Amino acid sequence: MKKASALLLAALLAMSALSGCASSGxxxxxxxxxxxxxxxxxxxxxxxxxxxxxxxxxxxxxxxxxxxxxxxxxxxxxxxxxxxxxxxxxxxxxxxxxxxxxxxxxxxxxxxxxxxxxxxxxxxxxxxxxxxxxxxxxxxxxxIDPFQGTVMANYATSKLGAKTAAIIQEVSNDYSVGLASFFEDSFTKTTGDASSIVEKGNYQTGDKDFTAILTNIKQKNPDVIFAPGNFTESALIIKQARQLGITTPFLGGDTWETPDFLSVGGAEVEGAVFSTFFDKAMVTTxxxxxxxxxxxxxxxxxxxxxxxxxxxxxxxxxxxxxxxxxxxxxxxxxxxxxxxxxxxxxxxxxxxxxxxxxxxxAVIKSVTGGKFTYLDYVKAQ
Amino acid sequence: MSKKTAFSIAAIGAILLLALVLNSVLDSYSKRVLNLCAIYAIIALSLNLVNGFTGMFSLGQAGFMAIGAYAVAIFTVPVELRAQGFYLEPMHPAIANIELPLIVALLLGGVLAGAFAFVIGFPVLRLRGDYLAIATLGFSEIIRIIFTNTQSITNGALGIKNVPSLSNMFFIYLAAIIVFVLMRLLLSSSFGRAFKAIREDEIVAEAMGINLFKHKIASFVISAFFAGIGGGLYGALLGTVDPKNFMFTLTYNFVLIIVLGGLGSMSGTVIASFIITIGMEWLRFFDDTLILFGTEIPIFRPGLRMVVFSILLMVIVLFFQKGLMGQKELSVDMVKGLVSRVKGLGKKRGDGK
Known part of the structure; x- marks a missing residue:
């Protein structure tokens, strides 16, 4: 046993010496x-x-x-x-x-x-x-987050003609909080109405049930719901919203672009729109x-x-x-x-x-036919 | 002054002198690793006070660290840099213009953590064993979630940056030694001995006239105080804090350290802090690509060190079932005993030839 451990130690030391040679630039x-x-x-x-x-x-x-x-x-x-x-x-x-x-x-x-x-x-x-x-x-x-939040707010007001919006943010995620805040700024500025954000809901990473937030939102009946955040939670939010009979379009950020978003959300995430960095259909260079x-x-x-x-x-x-x-x-x-x-x-x-x-x-994509598809293109300001 | 005390003072002096010298000699990487060792030692010691010495299974250290780290982050960031960081919601006017020196902020963090422990101690310390662990874990998560939601004080999920970074080894080692000495004095006093009595058997301790609740809450509050100090140093070392730092998994690092070092051994805790922190860095060569005789060995890729580390830990736990030191402390006698045993071994082997 002692011999074996000594041998092992020697081997470890030899390896550390060897790797030392390899990495010294x-x-x-x-x-x-x-x-x-x-x-x-x-x-x-x-x-x-x-x-x-x-x-x-x-x-x-x-x-x-x-x-x-x-x-x-x-x-x-x-x-x-x-x-x-x-x-x-x-x-x-x-x-x-x-x-x-x-x-x-x-x-x-x-x-x-x-x-x-x-x-x-x-x-x-x-x-x-x-x-x-x-x-x-x-x-x-x-x-960065400000640009992405602004892009989605502009998309909501100009393309969807939204006058009111609800925000659901993942409060423990810096990314989600940042996007939501800049969406709010930009949306209220464009609509010129400080009360155009009708509802703001918070959730924590790992939450599974969002019916409380969604029921509140349903009563306010916004034109669009902005819900940036982790893909699993976001997919669940959309799924539960559809089950509650909310037909309002959902907007989000680039984190949604993962296969899990589609597999968790299933048919319910159809039509979800988000901004991202890159798409095959929009090759510019x-x-x-x-x-x-x-x-x-x-x-x-x-x-x-x-x-x-x-x-x-x-x-x-x-x-x-x-x-x-x-x-x-x-x-x-x-x-x-x-x-x-x-x-x-x-x-x-x-x-x-x-x-x-x-x-x-930025590129704007949506979910159609169970796939992420290219929708629009937004120039940098 | 006894020989023991003189030796201890000499050892402290030597460590501080060494820290002072190394501070100016070492590169920033080695300094950072050594500083982290000392900070982890402070936090692990605080956890050991409750878990190892008082026999209560608490898992709330990450929360108390968060209080300390946020106290330092909130109050030491230069006032003129705050507005930029708090861009979603401005900092609350009551604290926006208060800037404290690091030492004051550290103590404040410790006191706040202790005060919080005192408040939650009343309901929580009525529980025992696993239930206590779950309750403390829950409170540690509550602290994190409060910090996530108080946007105008802690900047929420975005975190705080531009905390003046601390890299002075002398300062950090001085703090670690102060914590160590205070805990040593506490544990050798009659008040501290009562902690150990509670650990051994609550009923017997109570029969001997020890006020169980008073001692338990004292141990819990003192532990939180030290964890707050350790957390403050941790925040200052990193120069940035955010709530995700203080997930409950952070506590497990320290549970690992105290179990490895020995529940109820202060020197064991310190030794284990150094072994784990330095070990993780030393094992990094497993993550590098290794080319032996012109071929790349495929398993040498990032992540391998975690596997090796786990195996080493299992080996240690198998051979030292009570941790490296058990409940013993490192002392001159122990070292002497070890030396003579090694000599004895050599002699035996010599005889065999």
Whole structure:
């Protein structure tokens, strides 16, 4: 037993030494840190983003004549772990840039670290405005909650002719709260009527029964219901609303675009409308065509998720910034990133504003025939 | 002054000196890991006070941490940066202009957590065993849900950022040592010995004239106070807090630490905090791609370290059924005993040849 344990220990140590050699970067390699939840609650989202980043790395393995190496670290969907993982990328792996993370609060935990180390970070799908606020070194390729809320409010008033709306928000989810708040602002501004939001209901992640909220809404009889939030809960809300006899159209956000939304909601989610980043039917750049073809080659018959496309975009944006900066120096890459304008990404032409947030077009989709189908296209303001 | 006390003081001095030196030598990654060890030790110690020393099964630590962390986050963010963060609903005017130094905010967090524990202690501590665990778990979730819904105070689900970040090892280790010493003094006093008596047998303890409820609530409140301090340091170390941080699963980290270290051992708790925090980081090489003789070994991918970590924990639990230290404390005598045992082993082997 003792011999066996000693042997095991020796093997472990040897392995740690070996892996040390593998990851120590030399100067002719550019390392990009990938900082994602690969275990824990958010692992599914993290994996989707990593798939996009890896695909981009295969297609564009070099910049400035140097090989680009990805260093993936798992942040375990835990905030303290996320901060340590980011510090590890910066200090141990000496990365030139960081991509990530799925989940805004995990990205926020890395905020101070990248700022202190002057290593630029690009988030793929973290939509909370606080991520990039007051942080010169954090950028993102997705649009933020205010834009998405506004897009849906405009859609409701102009396309559906809605005069009144009800909001159901997932109060424990920063994304849902943000979207709902900006929808409300924009909707009341367009209708010019402060009381046009007739009802506002709150629920917690994991709730199963929404009849109380829905009964209240039914009495107020709004023209449209805006219910951004987690896909399972949202699908249940729509299902229960239809069972209560509410025929009002439902609007939501990009989180709905998952197969689970359709399987949980079934026939009842038919006609639900939401905004998202990307659709096959709305290919605006040559990069998107390339991405779709390559993704199809690797995963035949699988639809790429929007976050996969965003992960891909985060990678090619960093490469582009390194090329433009003609340097691998943190502050130089940062400056190049900050001046990004009209970058031809998979998810459309991307410009970064003063906060480091992407300004880009949104796609509106709906559920028809048990599938997500392209409906409309909204230009960035 | 006895030899023991002198040794303890020397050890404290040495740790603080080491923290001071390491603070200026180490890179920010190693510092962060070591700081996290000390903060986890504070929180695990507070949990051990209730679970290990008083024999009550409480799972409310995440909630008390949340109170401490939010006290620090709300009151230490510079006033001029607050409006930007609270963009959905402005911060409540009563607190919007109060900015406190970190130490005051930490103590405030501790006191608030203690006060909350005092209030819920009256109904909750009438329960025993599993029921107490469920009730404390419930209250910890209640705290989180309150923080999620008080948009104008805690910024709700969006969380608070721009908390001045704390990376000073000396400060964090000083806090950890103060907590450790206070708890040590408490547990060696007659008041603290009564906790252990309650743990061993409530009826006997009561027959010996110990006021059960008074001691239980004291233990619960003191534990919440330390957890509040630990939570405050945790928030300051991360520089941002949001309610999702403080899900009940966070408590399990500390349950793991105290079970591994030994229920009822303070030094065991500290050792386990270091082993678990550093171990998780050290095992990261399992997550890297490994290339042996030119071929990539497929199982070396992110997530493997969690598997290895679990196996190691199971091995430890199998060999040390009462945790690493049981109810014993690390002492000079113990180290001496260990050294002589190892020497003895060597001798035996030598004889065998």
């Amino acid at each position: 030399s100067s002719d390699v550019i390392t990009i840190g990938v900082f994602e939840p690969l275990t824990g609650d958010n692992a599914a989202g993290g994996e989707l983003e990593v798939a996009g980043i890896e695909l981009a790395n295969e297609l564009y393995p070099e910049v400035l004549g140097k090989k680009v190496v990805l260093v993936k670290v798992d942040n375990k969907s835990d905030k303290a772990e996320a901060a340590t993982a980011a510090a590890r990328l910066v200090e141990q792996n000496k990365v030139q840039a960081i991509i990530g993370s799925w989940g805004s609060s995990l990205s926020m935990a890395a905020g101070n670290i990248v700022m202190d180390a002057k290593i630029p970070a690009v988030g793929a799908s973290c939509t909370n405005p606080l991520v990039t606020l007051n942080n010169d070194y954090y950028f993102r390729v997705c649009f 040559s990069e998107a065509t390339k991405f779709l073809a390559e993704f199809e080659k690797k995963n035949p018959g699988v639809e790429p998720a929007a976050v996969t496309a965003l992960g891909y975009d985060a990678y090619i944006l960093i490469l582009d910034a390194i090329k433009r900066a003609n340097s691998t120096d943190g502050p130089a890459i940062r400056d190049a990133l900050a001046s990004t304008s009209g970058f031809q990404a998979v998810t459309g032409s991307t410009t970064l504003d003063a906060n480091g947030d992407a300004v880009k077009d």
